[in-house]
Amino acid sequence: xxxxxxxxxxxxxxxxxPVMHVSPGKSVSRLLRAxxxxxxxxxxxxxxxxxxLFFLIPFVIVLKISFAEYATAIPPYTDLIQWGDDALxxxxxxxxxxxxxxxDDLYVAAYLNSARIALVSTVMCLLIGYPMAYAIARSSPxxxxxxxxxxxxxxxxxxxxxxxxxxxxxxxxxxxxxLLMGLGIIDEPIVMMQTDFAVYLGIIxxxxxFMILPLYANLEKLDVNLLEAAADLGCKPFKAFLLITxxxxxxxxxxxxxxxFIPAVGEFVIxxxxxxxxxxxIGRVLWDEFFNxxxxxxxxxxxxxxxxxxxxPIMLFQHYQNRQAQT
Amino acid sequence: xxxxxxxxPPAASNEPGQAREPWNDPEAVPYIQLxxxxxxxxxxxxxxxxxxxxxxxxxxxxLGGSGCGKSTLLRMLAGFEAASEGRILLDGVDMAxxxxxxxxxxxxxxxxxxxxxxxxQGNIAFGLKQEGMPRPEIDRRVSxxxxxxxxxxxxxxxxxxxxxxxxxxxxxxxxxxxRPKLLLLDEPLGALDKKLRENTQFELMTLQEELxxxxxxxxxxxxxxxxxxxRIGVMDQGRIVQVGSPNxxxxxxxxxxxxxxxxxxxxxxGNVVEDEADHVRIQSAEAGCMLYIDHGVNQxxxxxxxxxxxxxxxxxxxxxxPEQEDxxxxxVIEEVAYMGSLSIYRIRLSSGVMxxxxxxxxxxxxxxxxxxxxxxxxxxxxxxxxxxx
Numbered sequence: 234x235x236x237x238x239x240x241x242x243x244x245x246x247x248x249x250x251p252v253m254h255v256s257p258g259k260s261v262s263r264l265l266r267a268x269x270x271x272x273x274x275x276x277x278x279x280x281x282x283x284x285x286l287f288f289l290i291p292f293v294i295v296l297k298i299s300f301a302e303y304a305t306a307i308p309p310y311t312d313l314i315q316w317g318d319d320a321l322x323x324x325x326x327x328x329x330x331x332x333x334x335x336x337d338d339l340y341v342a343a344y345l346n347s348a349r350i351a352l353v354s355t356v357m358c359l360l361i362g363y364p365m366a367y368a369i370a371r372s373s374p375x376x377x378x379x380x381x382x383x384x385x386x387x388x389x390x391x392x393x394x395x396x397x398x399x400x401x402x403x404x405x406x407x408x409x410x411x412l413l414m415g416l417g418i419i420d421e422p423i424v425m426m427q428t429d430f431a432v433y434l435g436i437i438x439x440x441x442x443f444m445i446l447p448l449y450a451n452l453e454k455l456d457v458n459l460l461e462a463a464a465d466l467g468c469k470p471f472k473a474f475l476l477i478t479x480x481x482x483x484x485x486x487x488x489x490x491x492x493x494f495i496p497a498v499g500e501f502v503i504x505x506x507x508x509x510x511x512x513x514x515i516g517r518v519l520w521d522e523f524f525n526x527x528x529x530x531x532x533x534x535x536x537x538x539x540x541x542x543x544x545x546p547i548m549l550f551q552h553y554q555n556r557q558a559q560t
Numbered sequence: 561x562x563x564x565x566x567x568x569p570p571a572a573s574n575e576p577g578q579a580r581e582p583w584n585d586p587e588a589v590p591y592i593q594l595x596x597x598x599x600x601x602x603x604x605x606x607x608x609x610x611x612x613x614x615x616x617x618x619x620x621x622x623l624g625g626s627g628c629g630k631s632t633l634l635r636m637l638a639g640f641e642a643a644s645e646g647r648i649l650l651d652g653v654d655m656a657x658x659x660x661x662x663x664x665x666x667x668x669x670x671x672x673x674x675x676x677x678x679x680x681q682g683n684i685a686f687g688l689k690q691e692g693m694p695r696p697e698i699d700r701r702v703s704x705x706x707x708x709x710x711x712x713x714x715x716x717x718x719x720x721x722x723x724x725x726x727x728x729x730x731x732x733x734x735x736x737x738x739r740p741k742l743l744l745l746d747e748p749l750g751a752l753d754k755k756l757r758e759n760t761q762f763e764l765m766t767l768q769e770e771l772x773x774x775x776x777x778x779x780x781x782x783x784x785x786x787x788x789x790x791r792i793g794v795m796d797q798g799r800i801v802q803v804g805s806p807n808x809x810x811x812x813x814x815x816x817x818x819x820x821x822x823x824x825x826x827x828x829x830g831n832v833v834e835d836e837a838d839h840v841r842i843q844s845a846e847a848g849c850m851l852y853i854d855h856g857v858n859q860x861x862x863x864x865x866x867x868x869x870x871x872x873x874x875x876x877x878x879x880x881x882p883e884q885e886d887x888x889x890x891x892v893i894e895e896v897a898y899m900g901s902l903s904i905y906r907i908r909l910s911s912g913v914m915x916x917x918x919x920x921x922x923x924x925x926x927x928x929x930x931x932x933x934x935x936x937x938x939x940x941x942x943x944x945x946x947x948x949x
Contacts (some may be wrong), residue, residue, distance in 0.1 A: 458673035464660040465667045466687035480677050
C-alpha cells in the first residue's frame with residue numbers, strides 16, 4: 234500500500250488500533266518494558282537480589298562490627314558513626330581488632346592449623362574420591378545411577394547426626410574398641426576420639442561427596458576415543474591416564490577441591506565434636522570469641538581475616554585458570 | 561553417477577598390471593590376512609566369519625551401511641576389540657595377543673579424537689614421544705609431517721582453534737607420523753563438506769602413494785569408496801558380500817544387494833528362456849521386451865526367475881525406434897532432473913515399472929527430451945548383467 238493515499242484520519246485510527254486490541258497481560262508487559270524491566274533483566278535480578286540481601290548486607294554488617302570497639306552494651310560494640318554536638322558526622326574506625334589478631338599467636342596458629350587440616354583433608358578426599366568418581370563414570374548407565382545414589386544417600390541424614398554417629402563409633406567404649414576388645418586383639422581401648430585423626434576422618438567422610446560429584450561430572454564427559462587414540466599411538470594405559478585423563482579432568486579436580494577445602498577451613502562442628510581441646514581450628518576460635526568472650530568486634534575481625542586469606546587467593550587462582558582456559 | 565564410474569585410472573601402462581593388482585597374482589603374499597574372523601557381542605554377531613587378504617600398499621575400502629560390522633572389523637584390526645573366533649595376521653604375525661599400544665597399526669578416528677589440551681604439534685609428536693625417540697628427531701619428523709599436510713603455520717594452535725578440514729589433517733598427520741605398517745581410517749572424510757571432501761580425497765590418495773603405507777578405510781559413502789580405493793569390500797550383516805576393484809564392483813556386482821548399494825541400477829525380473837554358453841535370453845514382463853545378454857549364466861535352469869541389472873547411463877533414449885529387436889522398450893518420461901553435465905530421466909514403462917536413465921548433455925541449450933515425451937529405451941547386449949542372487 235502506498236502511504237500517500239492514506240487519509241490522515243485513517244492513519245490515526247491505525248495508530249491506536251494495536252493498543253485497543255491487546256490483552257491486559259500484554260499491556261502490562263509493555264508497561265514493564267517501558268520501565269526497563271524485561272524478562273532477561275528479571276531473571277538476572279532475582280539471584281542478584283538474593284545475594285545482596287543474604288550475602289552482601291550481612292557481610293557489610295560483619296565488616297562494620299570488625300572496625301568497632303568492644304563495649305559493655307547491647308549489642309556489645311560501639312557505633313562507628315557518631316554525631317558531634319555541631320551535627321557533624323564522624324566515622325571512627327578501630328583497626329585494633331586486626332592488630333590484635335596478628336599480635337596474639339593463638340589466631341595465627343589457628344589459621345595455619347585450619348589451613349593444614351583442610352589441605353590434608355582435601356588431598357585425602359581427592360585420593361579417595363578420584364578412583365570412585367572414575368569407577369562411577371566408567372560403569373554401565375544402569376549401575377551409574379545406583380552408585381551416584383549411594384554417594385548422595387548420606388545427605389538424607391542430618392550432617393550433625395552423622396558426626397554424632399562417628400562419636401559412637403570412635404569413642405573408647407564405642408563400636409570399634411568394643412569389637413577389637415571383644416575379639417581379644419587389644420586389651421586397652423585405642424584412643425581415637427578427641428584426636429586430630431578423628432577430625433580428619435570426620436571431615437573426609439563428610440565432604441567426600443562434594444569431591445566425587447564434580448569429578449564424576451567431568452570424567453563422565455571424557456571421550457573414550459581419546460584414550461583409544463592414546464593407546465593406538467603406543468601409550469600404555471596408566472601413562473594414558475597421566476597424560477590424557479588427568480590433565481583433562483583438572484577442572485573437576487579444582488572444583489571438587491574448592492568445594493572441600495573452603496568449608497573445611499571454617500569447619501566448626503567436626504573439630505568441636507570429634508577433636509580434642511588442642512585441635513585448634515579457626516571456626517572454634519571464632520565461636521569462643523563470639524559466645525564465650527562476647528567480643529563481637531574481634532570475632533568479626535577473625536571472620537573477615539579468614540575471608541580475605543581464603544577468598545582472595547582462590548579468586549586469583551580461578552581468574553588465572555579462566556585466562557589459561559581461554560588461550 | 562558418471563563421476564563414480566571413472567574411479568581410479570586403470571593400471572599405468574608402463575607398469576606390469578600384476579604389480580598394481582597383487583590380488584590377481586597367485587604368487588603375491590598378502591600383507592594382512594583375516595582368517596575366519598568373527599566377533600560376537602552377546603547374541604549379536606557383528607563380524608561373521610570373514611576371510612580376507614589385503615596386500616601391501618593397497619588402499620582397501622570396507623563399504624557398507626550402518627551396523628554392517630565394518631567399524632567393528634576396523635577396531636579389531638586396531639586391537640580395541642578381541643576376536644571371538646579366527647585370527648588376524650599382519651605381515652605374517654598373529655595379532656591376537658598384541659595390545660593396541662604395541663601394534664604397528666595406527667588409526668584415524670571418525671571423531672578425530674585429537675587431544676584437546678595439546679597443540680597441533682603436541683598431538684602429532686605424542687606417538688613419537690611414546691617410542692622414546694630423541695627430541696631433535698621428533699621435532700624434525702613433526703615439522704616434516706606438518707609440511708606434508710600443509711599445516712606448518714598452525715603448529716602452536718589447539719584443536720578447537722582449527723577448522724574441520726584442518727583437524728582432519730592433524731588427525732591424519734598424527735596417525736601417519738609413526739609410519740605404521742597399516743593405517744586405519746574410520747570415515748575419514750565423513751565430517752567434511754562436499755567440496756572439501758573432493759579435494760581431500762585426492763590429497764589422501766597422493767599421500768598414500770607417496771608414503772607407500774597400506775590403508776584400510778571404512779566408509780558408508782560409495783562415491784568415496786569408488787574414488788579412493790584400489791579394492792572395495794562390500795559388507796552386509798557382518799559378512800563381506802563382494803571384494804573387487806571399483807570397476808568390478810560397479811560393472812560386475814555379484815548380487816542385487818551390491819548392485820543396489822553401489823550407484824543406481826534398474827532391475828528387471830524375468831524368466832530365462834534360453835541359456836547358452838555365450839548368451840542368455842530372458843523374457844521379462846516388467847521390461848516389456850525380450851532381454852538378450854551376451855554372457856551365459858552357469859548352473860541355471862531354464863525358466864527360472866532372475867534379475868537383469870542395467871545401469872542408468874547405459875540406457876539410450878531415442879524418439880525413433882532403434883534398429884534392434886531385443887533390449888528395446890517404450891515408456892513416458894515422468895521426471896527430468898537437470899544436473900549440468902548430465903540429465904536424469906525417470907521413465908514409466910507400459911508395465912508400470914519406473915526406469916532411470918541418464919544422458920550426457922553433449923550440446924548446450926538442447927533440451928533433448930522433456931516431460932510426457934514418449935520414448936524408446938534401448939541398450940546393448942553387453943550393457944546388462946544377470947543377477948541370480
